[in-house]
Amino acid sequence: MATQHSRSAARLMMAPAVFLLLVWMLVPLSLTLIFSFKKFLPLRGDQIESGWDWVTFFPSLDWVGFANYGRFVSSSAFWPAVSTTLILVGGVLIVTVVFGILLAILLNQPMWGQGFVRILVIAPFFVMPTVSALVWKNMFMDPNNGLFSHLWRFFGAEPISFLSEAAMPSIILIVSWQWLPFATLILLTAIQSLDGEQLEAAEMDGAPVLKRFWYIILPHLGRAITIVILIQTIFLLAIFAEIFVTTGGAFGTRTLSYLIFQRVLESQNVGLGSAGGVYAIILANIVAIFLMRIVGKNLDA
Amino acid sequence: MGQIQLNQVTKSFGDVQVIPPLDLTIEDGEFCVFVGPSGCGKSTLLRLIAGLEDVSSGHIAINGKDATMTPPAKRGLAMVFQSYALYPHMTVRKNIAFPMKMAGMSEDEQKRRIDAAATALNLTDYLDRKPGQLSGGQRQRVAIGRSIVREPDAFLFDEPLSNLDAALRVGMRLEISELHERLQTTMIYVTHDQVEAMTMADKIVVLRSGYIEQVGSPLDLYHAPRNKFVAGFIGSPKMNLIEGPEAAKHEAHTIGIRPEHIDVSKTEGTWKGVVGVAEHLGSDTFIHVHDTGLADMITVRIIGDIEAKHGDTVYLTPQLDQMHRFDDKGLRIA
Ligand SMILES: Nc1ncnc2c1ncn2[C@@H]1O[C@H](COP(=O)(O)OP(=O)(O)OP(=O)(O)O)[C@@H](O)[C@H]1O
Ligand SMILES: [Mg+2]
Secondary structure, X not given: OOOHHHHHHHHHHHHHHHHHHHHHHHHHHHHHHHHHOEOOOHHHOOOOOOOEEOOOOEEOOOEOOOXXXXXXXXXXXXXXXXXXXXXHHHHHHHHHHHHHHHHHHHHHOOOOOXXXXXXXXXXXXXXXXXXXXXXXXXXXXXXXXXXXXXHHHHOOOOOOOHHHHOHHHHHHHHHHHHHHHHHHHHHHHHHHOOOHHHHHHHHHOOOOHHHHHHHHHXXXXXXXXXXXXXXXXXXXXXXXXXXXXXXXXXXXXOOHHHHHHHHHHHOOOHHHHHHHHHHHXXXXXXXXXXXXXXXXXXXXX | OOOEEXXXXXXXXXXXXXXXXXXXXXXXXXXXXXXXXXXXXXXXXXXXXXXXXXXXXXXXXXXXXXXXXXXXXXXXXXXXXXXXXXXXXXXXXXXXHHHHHHOOOOHHHHHHHHHHHHHHOOOXXXXXXXXXXXXXXXXXXXXXXXXXXXXXXXXXXEOOOOOOOHHHHHHHXXXXXXXXXXXXXXXXXXXXXXXXXXXXXXXXXXXXXXXXXXXXXXXXXXXXXXXXXXXXXXXXXXXXEEEOHHHHHOOOOEEEEOHHHEEEEOOOOOEEEEEEEEEEOOOEEEEEEEOOOOOOOEEEEEEOOOOOOOOOEEEEXXXXXXXXXXXXXXXXXX
């Protein structure tokens, strides 16, 4: 599509950005890799006598081979953390995509106060994760004074302590609430680009409302749904604040990223945490490849 | 069967009445064309018949039965849209099968009808392609294919050819006419192209801002336009309309004479003028004559070629028996 000349000019102009990006990503990545092969326990003071390493700008530490990797996987917390992560990501994806589609269809109907309602729907996206998790924890899910407890009592039921008795569903609810606006917004713009004549043609062809949704609207949204799923997955794999302020990783809510946090900061084992980080990268790639296989074919249609 | 009757039908969008009370009957098997300038309500009228818009008042009857409140799918009509409205994620085969699938037809019957339609419309080689991989004319044929497999009582076309280039348009025009000859099904066809209207229609309905100006066969409209608007709209090039003393000579407010009904001479004639632009088409020549003192410009059509260039003086003689006379309200004087 371009001439030889314009291609090389483009390369020249992109070079600084590419360079910056590489440095930006390569430095932390290679540090993580290096630490994951070392014994690094800062609080034990073992770096003091070991001198300075000019490659990593950190104290020279002992190479320990794959010991950290072995320890991280053999820990009894590893596989539960992986499955918790997958359940959290999967749950939030299902909730946000399903409700995102419903909300997008609703918001696309001509109705009174449309602009205002749209802003309301987008609002949760602007609330910081820590704040929203705290609001949910104290305002809605508090077993004594939360709104849900009042609701439960109103219907004569015994209020439950959501964040301990139903910890995973509660966290999925909180995270979904935050990501629903994103999904809705992308799906809404996709729905708005649907040619109205196609729906009218389907109506004349004898397709009732639900079939029009299934055969016309849903395939039209395919690409947007793919994008929502891929982007959200990237961010959801790293969910942290919501777990930190609500359950602190207890009651079966310890995800891989939370486990890494505990290893690095609570047990002050940087090497072990770095190995976990590498596992997280591998998991993210597996999930991404898996998702691309299922939904990615929508992208090149 | 496919008789459609509109009875005092009106349509308003908010306060704006787009279709004032309107009566119209389209007979079974007729090829009926709605023509009119842009924004006159042709599409709206078609969508009212299809059921895609609700009438504001009045009644629509299909095959003698009241269908005013019948949903579009139950009216037994098929529509071909200007944008074709094909389903982009389905193959041509699935597009054509869609209405049959919705009707719950058996797979065998679906396949039989798809093959028949594909053969009739030259689509056999494209059945497994997606609409995005087809040319405009092929897409148009798929849209027609999707509508014929249902064997509807009537077809509705909304400017189906306006996205095609001129050559393709002529071809598709013939194909649609042939389809009508073969199926003998009622067709309602919206266009703003009066050539399409003249060549395809059994009956033309000329609309202006929602009002029906005249209903009739193409030749009725050509030979006896009911008013100045129809006179100017039907026929190409346009009829010359002349007011003032020249019209008074014929006891009319306005006289109209079609370009093909004026004789040209270099030496003598009723009106004298100067040639402006001469358009040589080979088979015909259109000459635009200025400075006649009658109207800004008089257009003349001559069969064959004629020596005429910019600045030549010519004499024009109207064929008096082909002259149309209109009164001061623009209505035809018999
Ligand atoms: N949904 C709508 N809301 C308000 N006004 C409308 C609507 N649809 C059509 N109109 C108006 O109704 C009038 C007739 O529109 P219509 O589409 O029937 O014209 P048309 O004859 O098909 O014109 P064209 O040849 O350009 O397609 C126009 O003045 C248009 O602005
Ligand atoms: Mg129109």
